[in-house]
Amino acid sequence: MREIVVISGKGGTGKTSLTAAFASLAENMVLCDADVDAADLHLLMDPEIKERQDFQGGGTAVINPEKCTECGLCLDLCRFDAIKENFVVDQLECEGCGVCVDLCPEGAIDFPINTCGEWFISETRFGPMVHARLGIAEENSGKLVSLVRQEAKKLAEKNKLDLIITDGPPGIGCPVIASVGGASVVLIVAEPTVSGLHDMERVAELAAHFRVPGMICVNKYDLNPDQTEAIENLAKKKGISVLGRIPFDPVFTKSMIKGKTIFEYNEKLEVCTAVQRIWKQIVTSPAMSGK
Amino acid sequence: MIISIASGKGGTGKTTVATNMAVSIETGVQILDCDVEEPNAHLFLNPIIEKQEAVFTPVPEIDETKCTFCKKCSEICRFKAITVLEKAVLTFPELCHSCGGCVEVCPEDAITETGRELGLIERGRRDNIEFVHGRLRVGEAMSPPLIKKVRSFTRPDITTIIDAPPGTSCPVIAAMKGADFVLLVTEPTPFGLHDLKLAVEAVKILDIPSGLVINRSDMGDSGVKEYAAKEGLPILMEIPFDRRIAETYSRGELMVEAMPEWKETFLKLYNQIKKTAEREEKE
Numbered sequence: 001m002r003e004i005v006v007i008s009g010k011g012g013t014g015k016t017s018l019t020a021a022f023a024s025l026a027e028n029m030v031l032c033d034a035d036v037d038a039a040d041l042h043l044l045m046d047p048e049i050k051e052r053q054d055f056q057g058g059g060t061a062v063i064n065p066e067k068c069t070e071c072g073l074c075l076d077l078c079r080f081d082a083i084k085e086n087f088v089v090d091q092l093e094c095e096g097c098g099v100c101v102d103l104c105p106e107g108a109i110d111f112p113i114n115t116c117g118e119w120f121i122s123e124t125r126f127g128p129m130v131h132a133r134l135g136i137a138e139e140n141s142g143k144l145v146s147l148v149r150q151e152a153k154k155l156a157e158k159n160k161l162d163l164i165i166t167d168g169p170p171g172i173g174c175p176v177i178a179s180v181g182g183a184s185v186v187l188i189v190a191e192p193t194v195s196g197l198h199d200m201e202r203v204a205e206l207a208a209h210f211r212v213p214g215m216i217c218v219n220k221y222d223l224n225p226d227q228t229e230a231i232e233n234l235a236k237k238k239g240i241s242v243l244g245r246i247p248f249d250p251v252f253t254k255s256m257i258k259g260k261t262i263f264e265y266n267e268k269l270e271v272c273t274a275v276q277r278i279w280k281q282i283v284t285s286p287a288m289s290g291k
Numbered sequence: 292m293i294i295s296i297a298s299g300k301g302g303t304g305k306t307t308v309a310t311n312m313a314v315s316i317e318t319g320v321q322i323l324d325c326d327v328e329e330p331n332a333h334l335f336l337n338p339i340i341e342k343q344e345a346v347f348t349p350v351p352e353i354d355e356t357k358c359t360f361c362k363k364c365s366e367i368c369r370f371k372a373i374t375v376l377e378k379a380v381l382t383f384p385e386l387c388h389s390c391g392g393c394v395e396v397c398p399e400d401a402i403t404e405t406g407r408e409l410g411l412i413e414r415g416r417r418d419n420i421e422f423v424h425g426r427l428r429v430g431e432a433m434s435p436p437l438i439k440k441v442r443s444f445t446r447p448d449i450t451t452i453i454d455a456p457p458g459t460s461c462p463v464i465a466a467m468k469g470a471d472f473v474l475l476v477t478e479p480t481p482f483g484l485h486d487l488k489l490a491v492e493a494v495k496i497l498d499i500p501s502g503l504v505i506n507r508s509d510m511g512d513s514g515v516k517e518y519a520a521k522e523g524l525p526i527l528m529e530i531p532f533d534r535r536i537a538e539t540y541s542r543g544e545l546m547v548e549a550m551p552e553w554k555e556t557f558l559k560l561y562n563q564i565k566k567t568a569e570r571e572e573k574e
Contacts (some may be wrong), residue, residue: 009303012457038299038300040481045493080390092496098369102367144430170302170329170458172328172329173432177432191332194331196541209429219524223534224538230463
């Protein structure tokens with residue numbers, strides 16, 4: 001089983017559009033959307049949901065006013081300032097540590113487990129897909145990311161598929177860490193800007209930190225060929241394989257509006273050739289071909 | 292006044308709006324870059340950094356000479372950061388949420404706290420702009436405590452502009468909570484619209500007045516505008532796609548410096564936000 005995780009550091013570089021394009025080209029594959037915070041892949045994949053399940057996050061504290069004697073111990077104990085003077089818990093601030101629950105002398109604090117999202121197994125025109133939706137303002141996104149990746153793996157095993165393509169989240173924090181651990185390879189989609197260079201360096205360090213081999217491609221490369229070169233040079237220095245360049249083309253937006261991948265929209269374009277070449281290098285790379 | 296600039300979807304132009312608005316306001320402002328996973332505002336503002344400090348979060352350290360392996364610490368820890376074996380205690384500092392529960396319940400006072408580095412805070416200035424940002428340590432998972440630390444430098448006497456991270460979960464909430472106005476930056480595409488809706492839901496939970504900037508406003512469809520009209524979300528500014536703007540950005544230059552005609556537009560945006568926030572405060 002091989003898994004390629006598409007990440008970027010910086011948001012909006014084209015992760016999801018590229019993941020969808022790869023889905024057009026891949027065979028025997030399960031798609032996985034690990035950007036549970038702002039999932040967009042389903043907008044291009046039009047998944048037919050086959051299975052839907054609640055995602056249980058952690059608990060949050062709720063004070064029962066009938067039992068509470070307002071002794072104030074919980075206020076002292078809570079390091080997250082989640083308990084207000086009127087002995088009501090601010091649900092947004094509660095970290096779910098349960099310290100107040102365990103130590104309340106009156107047993108007046110409940111700790112209900114929250115349903116903080118949903119995850120789905122779906123069928124798409126390119127194959128099965130696992131995706132999720134984290135509730136607004138919820139925590140535990142890393143936990144949900146790990147869950148969808150596990151489910152994608154199970155689904156692949158069950159259907160004897162040998163490839164998982166995972167659309168990752170932006171950044172380098174908790175959901176990204178949960179996305180890259182144990183992947184066969186990460187593909188970093190960079191853009192040729194000073195921010196793109198800065199963010200790519202940090203996400204490349206993250207991949208190295210978790211010992212996942214990295215590859216990179218530069219999207220919209222012609223917006224600034226000098227930055228493109230700077231990114232490619234930095235990648236080489238960090239031992240990341242440089243796969244190629246994708247030109248700036250409004251076709252990404254146009255096909256998105258139609259709910260299509262760029263190949264479905266018009267496979268004769270220069271961008272399609274570029275993406276095809278990148279995909280070929282990914283699947284024949286040592287990390288992916290098992291050589 | 293605190294203005295938080297957020298988006299849902301990444302790469303829509305939050306940093307562009309935050310930095311260009313900051314330099315367009317001639318009275319002093321403060322910019323807090325709360326996108327601590329990938330902070331970018333400094334690349335455009337080039338502030339002179341005057342202070343740098345590492346930020347730590349407390350994690351347990353066990354004195355095994357005092358420990359009786361009673362397991363009370365591992366029982367209270369909901370994050371699986373402590374495992375007690377027969378004659379040893381293992382801690383997993385990277386899983387610790389710093390709640391202090393283990394310290395509190397240890398009957399032998401065998402647990403003290405040491406620090407796990409979350410990242411750095413850097414502070415400085417550029418002309419009359421005060422600059423603060425956080426840089427999450429690579430490998431660190433938890434950004435909200437660092438974001439809160441950045442926000443602790445908020446000055447009540449001047450306008451604070453917060454550059455928020457993308458998404459809609461806890462880091463974004465940490466960057467928006469308590470703001471007087473949330474400026475949402477989006478692009479008129481299906482992805483932009485989908486993530487904007489999520490961001491609007493988050494803003495509603497926090498009950499903060501908000502408005503919209505549509506970036507690359509002529510590259511997409513009408514979905515965002517129709518949604519904004521339906522939601523009563525005011526469109527405060529539109530930036531059309533212009534290759535010159537994209538190239539200026541790519542070089543790390545400020546739009547208002549390369550194309551000074553934009554300065555007035557950003558200033559107008561700020562004044563509109565100020566008016567709305569003041570009106571809401573009266574109500």
